[in-house]
Amino acid sequence: MRGGDQRTPIAALEKESKAWEAEVDAIVGDAQLLSRTIESELPPSVALDAELPDLLSRLQDLAGHFRQTKRLIGALLHTYLECIPTPRRESLLAAVTSDRTKRFRRVSWVQPSICGLDLAPAFLARWFLSVLPADGAGTEFWGVIEGFALAKPAAALDVACDPVLIETDVGRSVRVTILGALRYRTGLPSDLVRRLNAILEALSRHLDPLERRDSLRTLKPPLWRGAVPTADVLAAFAYVEKLPAAERLVGFEFAGSLGASDTVALDQKVIALRWLKDHVHATCGLRQKITAVHALWRSWKIIDPATLGFDPIELVVAVQPVDNDDAELWDAIEHVLHEALEAAPDRFRQWLTAIARDHGKAVRKALERQAPLTGLLVGLSHVEWKGEFVSTLMASAHSGERRLGFQLFEALGLAPTSAPAGAVFTPQEFKIWRAEFQIARAYESVAAQLATAARRLDLQSHGMVTAFQEEALYHCKNLPGLCLDKLRPLADELAMLKPVIFAADAYFEKLHGVTKSPLKAQQIPGLARAMFRKVRAERRRLDQMVEKQSILSFLATKSYLLYGSRYSNWMGGKLSGPSDLQATSSSFEIPRLETIDPETTFRRRLNALAFLQELKRRDDGAPQKETEA
C-alpha cells in the first residue's frame, strides 16, 4: 500500500457522484422550469429564446450522444419553435446552430423543425449554407437536406431555386441534393414534375460540362413516376431532348416502359416509339437497343405505320449492325420477325429485306451461326413463298439484300430440282445476280443457284443465255461433283444447260486423256518433301486447335497408343477388355479452278466487286469513278 493519499477511490467516486447528482438536479429543474414556462407562457418570452440553446446543450451533455436524446431535444425544440413567431424561429434556429464546435450535434436537433415547420426558402437556403462546412463534409447535414426535400418537395424546389445556392460549391451541392432526393419521391403532382424538369433543364445549362455530368447522373428526373397525362409525357421527352447527349439515355428507359406497357395509352406509345426511332442508332448501348426492339415487339401489331409516321422496323434497322454476341438483342429481333412471319408475311419480307439492306452482314453472320435465328429459319423453311422470296433477293440491286438471298438459299438448303423460280431476270438483274454469284462461295448450293437462275433467264436474250452458260461452265469445271453432277439431271428440263454439260464433259474427257501424259508425268524435285512437311504442319495445327477447343482435354488425360490396333485401359485396379479404335473423317470437294488458277478466280471476284461497287456508286448518286480491276 502506498502511503500519503488517504482518499480511497470509493470516496472519490462518492464525491463525484454527489456533484453530478446536483448538476442533474439543476438541469432537470431548468427543464421543468422551461416546460412549465412553455405551458404557462405562450408564446415564450424572448429572453427564454436566448437561454434555450444553452439549456438544450446542457441537456444533451447530460444525456450523452444517444440518438434518442437528440430526438427528444429535437421534439422539445420543435414544440418550442411552433409556439413562437416566424422571425424568432429563424433567429433561434440560427442561434442553436451558431456554435461551430457543437454544430454537428445541434443540426440533428433542428431536423424535425426544418421538415415540419413552414420556413422561408430564402432563410433555409442561407441556413443550409451557414451550417455546412466550407468543404461540404458532414453527412448528417446532407441527410437533413434530403429529409427536408422529401418532406416538403414544393418548398425544397423553392430553396433549390434560390440564387444564393449558385454562388458557392456547397450551395450547388445543396441544390443537387434537393433535386436528387426528389427523383425518389413518388406521387409528385405533375406541376411539380414540370417545375422540377424546368429546374433541371436550367441547371444543365448553367453547369459546366464536368459538373453537369456528375450532377445529372444524380439528378435523373422522376419522369414517369407522376407523368400520366400525355402532356407530361411530351414534356418529359422535351426535357430529355435538352439534356446532353450522354444523359438522354434516361429517355430510353422512359420510352421503353411506355412502349412495352400494355396499359399505356396508344398516343403515348406512339410518342415513345417516335422518340425511340429518332434516338436509337447503331452505336447505342446494348440495353438501349434491346429497349427499342422490345418496345417495337410489344407495339407493332396495335399501331399501324400510318399512325406512327414511319415503319416500325426502322427501329431494328437502326440498331444494326448487331454484334454476334448480343444474344439477347438477337432474341428480341427474332421475336419481332417471327411474329411478323406468322401474322403478316408481307411485312416480314419487307422487314427482313429492310434489315439486310444496309447492314446485312450482321444478319448473315447470325444466319451463318444458325443461332439465334434458327427458329426463324425453321419458320421460313415452312412457307411456300420462300423460294420466290430468296430468288428475288438474290438479284436485288442492294448488296445486303442480295447477300442475304444467297445466304438464305444456302441456309434453307434449296435443292437444284426444287430450286425456286422467280420473275424473269431483267438484263440488269441478271448482271447483278451473276456478279454476286461470282463473289459468293456457296459451293454446296452452287448447282441449285444455277438452276434457280436458269429458270429466271430471259430466253429471248441471247447475250443473257450465253453469259449464263459461261458462268455455269466455269462452275461445272470448278466443282464437277457439286455442280456438274447435280445439274446433269436437269438438262432435260432446262435446255440451256445441255451445251454446258456437253462442254464440261468434253473438257473432263480431254483432261482424262492426258492424265498419264508424259507432259506432266515427271516429278517435281522437292515437292514430295514439301507436301510431307505441309501435312505434318497442318496436323500439328489441327491437333493444337482440337486440344484447345475440346472439352475432353480438360476432363481426361491423353494417351498415345504405341503398338497394337486395339486398346485396353488399366483403371481402378482393373484392366478393361480390349476396345476397337474409332476413327472419324470428313471430306469435301475442293474447288478445282480456284486452286489451279487462283489469279482468274481473284480476277472474277474483283471484276464482280467492281461492277457492284460501281452500281452502288451510281445508286448513291456519287460521280462515276473508274474502277480498278
Place this chain on the structure above:
Amino acid sequence: MTPETIKTFLRRYLGSLAEETQETANGRRFGFDYVIEQLGGALGWSLLRSPSHPASGDRLPRPKKEAEHGVDYAFFSADSTELLVFVLKDEALTYKNFTAERFDTDLRRAASHDLTLPEFQRIKSVRVILAYNQSEEEEGVEEFNRLTKSLGTKVGDTAGLAFERWNLERLIEKVEAHLLSPALLPPNFFRSLTYLCWQVGDFSHGSTQWEEVLLPDWKEFFDSILAGEVTVRSVWMTAIALPIIRQHGKKEPAFETGWLELLEWAMLALWKAERRTKSSEVKRAVFTVWLDTYLQDLERFYNEHADGLAIEHSLVPRVEPSFQAVAESYLAFWHLGRLGVLWIAYAELDLPDKPELKRALAERLGQYAGWMVNLVQTSPGAMRPVLDVHHVELFLFWHALVRLRETEFLAQWMNDLYERLLLRRRDGGPLRLIASDNSWESIFEFITEGEPPTEGFGRSSYLLLMLFELSFSLPEKNRDELLESMHDHLVLGRAGDGSSLELKERIEMAGWAPPDNWEDLVMAGRLEQAKDRGVALMTSNFTLSPNEAETPLADRVRSYVAQSRQNHPFKLSGKSPLSVLALACIKNESPLPSEFWRRLIFESTETREDS
C-alpha cells in the same frame, strides 16, 4: 533419235576408231578391236586370242608382246566347231593399201592355221574375217576376192575355210544388232555407263534419286569422256552413248521428259567442250549431235504430245491442292523453256538461201510458236512465273512472238502477264512474290509456312525489269499504258486513284550486268560460284528524285538502258548458239543477260529512229 541417226552415229564413231585400243605416249587411243572382242562375246563366241591384256579399272588394255601371225582376234563359235579369225585394219580397203597396209599378208597368215593342236580338235571350219572401219574401193575389194579365192576352201585336210569381209556398214549392222550396250564403249567407260543404264532404268524423272544420284553421275560421265583435248572420236563416243542409255530408260511416261533432260546435260557438256577446240571437224560433229539428238528428240516429243498442250489445264498434276498452282507453273515453264529453245535453235539455223527451205523452216517455226501459244493460253501456270529466272522462258516466248511479228498477241500476252502478276500481289498468297533466290525449296517453304523464308525474299526482281524493257517492243501507245500500269500498280502498289493497294512488300526492279566471261561461266554452270558474278544495277524503281525534272517513265527506262549498256558493254562471242546459251541458263537457273532482248529492241529502235 531415229534408227538412221543411230546408224550415223555408229558409222561416225566406229569410223573414228583406230585399230587398237591402248595407252600411248600421246595419250589414250581407242580402237575398234575392243568392239570386235565385245561383239564376239555378244554373239556367243568364246575368245581364243586377243591382241592385248584385259583392261583393269580405268586403264585401257595393254598390247601383248607376242607374234600375232596375222591374227588380231580368234574365237570359237558357240558350238566350238568353227574357228573365227579376225584381221583388223583401220585403213581403207584400196588396191594400194592391200599390199602397202599388209591386208594380203595378214589374210594369208590368218588362213594358215595348224588345226592339229589339241584345242582345235572339234573345229570343222575356219572363217577368216577381214574387218575394217574405213572406206573401200572397188579395186581393193577385187584384190580381196582374188586373194581369198586363191587360198582355197580347206585348212589342212578336213576343215573348211571361208572368208568374210566386214566393212564399216557390216560392222554397224552387227553392232546395232548385238552390241548397242555399254560394252560398245571402251572398257574404262564400261562400268560407269553400265551403272547409268541401271539408274535410268530405275529412277523416275524428277525424283530425289534422279536429282541427287543420276544427274551428278551423268554429268561426270560426259565430262570424263570429253576431258582433255576434244577429239571428234570423243564427240561421237558421247553421241553413241546416248542411244545405249535411252534403251535402258524406265518404262514409264516420265522417262520421256527425263530423256530430254539427260540429253540437255549431255548437250551442254558437248557445247562446253566445243568452246575449247578450234577443230572445225569437232564443231561440226557437236552441231550434228545437237541437231540430230536433242533438237530432233525435242521435236519428236512435242509432235507426239503437243496436242495435250492445247487442252485446258492439261499440265495440272495430281498433288496436294495448295501446291497445284506452283506445280503447274513448274511444268508449264519446263515446256515453255524447251519449246523456246527449240524455236530459237531452228530460227538461228543458217540455211542455204533456197525458198523451199525457208518456207519449210517458217512453217516449222510457226508450228512451234503455235504450241507455245497453246500452252500459254490453256495453262495458267505458263503465265505464273514463280522464280525470277523464269524470265528466260518468258524471253524465249517473247522472242518468238517478236520474230514472228505477232504484235497484237504480244501486247495481249504482256498485259495478261502483268495483270496476273498484279493479281498475285494483291491476293497476298504465298505466290505473291517471285522467288529471287530461284529456289523451288524456298517457294515450297513459303507455301508450307505461310511466310517468306527470308526477309529479302522476292524483294528484288530482274524479271519485272525485263518486262519493262520488253514493253518497248510494243507500239508506243500500248507500251506507255503498260509501263505506267506496271510501274504504278505492280511496282509502287498504287491504285488508279492514287490510293495504296496495300501490297505487303515493297519490291525493287534490279538489273544485272554479266561478267566478261559470262558465256564460259554459264556453260560450265559456275556463275554462282564465280568470284566475279557481274554487277547488280539497282533502279530505285525509276522514281523521280525530289529535284529531278519530270520526265516520262519510258524516257527514264530508256535512259537507264542506254547508261547500263554504255557502262557495262556486253557482246556475245558468237562461239555458241543463242539457243544453247539459253538452255544453259535454264539448266543452271542462271539469269540471261539483258542484251539478249535489248539487241532486238533498242538497237533496232534507234536504227529505225535514225533512219
